[in-house]
Amino acid sequence: MSELGYAELMGAAIVPAMLVACWSDVRRHRVPNWLNGTIAATGLAAQGIYFGWAGVQAGLMGLGTGLGLLIVLWLMHGMGAGDVKFMAALGAWLGPTATFWAVIAGGLAGGVLALGLIVYRRCWFQAATNLGVLLAKVGTVKTAFGEFGSAKSLSRSTGVLPYAVPLSIGTAFVLVSTYSGWWEVL
Numbered sequence: 001m002s003e004l005g006y007a008e009l010m011g012a013a014i015v016p017a018m019l020v021a022c023w024s025d026v027r028r029h030r031v032p033n034w035l036n037g038t039i040a041a042t043g044l045a046a047q048g049i050y051f052g053w054a055g056v057q058a059g060l061m062g063l064g065t066g067l068g069l070l071i072v073l074w075l076m077h078g079m080g081a082g083d084v085k086f087m088a089a090l091g092a093w094l095g096p097t098a099t100f101w102a103v104i105a106g107g108l109a110g111g112v113l114a115l116g117l118i119v120y121r122r123c124w125f126q127a128a129t130n131l132g133v134l135l136a137k138v139g140t141v142k143t144a145f146g147e148f149g150s151a152k153s154l155s156r157s158t159g160v161l162p163y164a165v166p167l168s169i170g171t172a173f174v175l176v177s178t179y180s181g182w183w184e185v186l
Helices: 006-028 033-075 081-094 096-121 124-137 151-158 164-179
Strands: none
Touching: 006 033, 006 081, 006 164, 033 081, 033 096, 081 096, 081 164, 096 164
């Protein structure tokens, strides 16, 4: 085990987990709790084994970062709870800084994927209408956190983007760029 570094173990553990989460989110529009729990528990355990108490603290802060960055979107009915828990679970492996950048990269990937789906489905008018609804939704606190303009209600007209996919893309980008030495965030 001493020959296997933390980065290699993390890749070996979370890449298959991300593939399962993406498959489940695309097929069932859910990321299962058992998967999120397993990712989080193994991440905290690995952090503890490799880095001791400081690693457990970093894992907990990463978990909190993933949860904290996306919980507002869930409260606004903009994404599912499984996606929020998924990013929090990945954060247990990544730590707070890498989790922050994985969420940012995932958000950018989500925007590109959403635009691609709009082009593919040729639903420009519906997408523009939905954007207007979203702008109206965030206009007041009452509407921002209400069911009005929720991802579920808007998905009926343009389809839904399974958000485990862009979150996994963002996480993979952070892992590959860090492992290759291009960008050190871990």
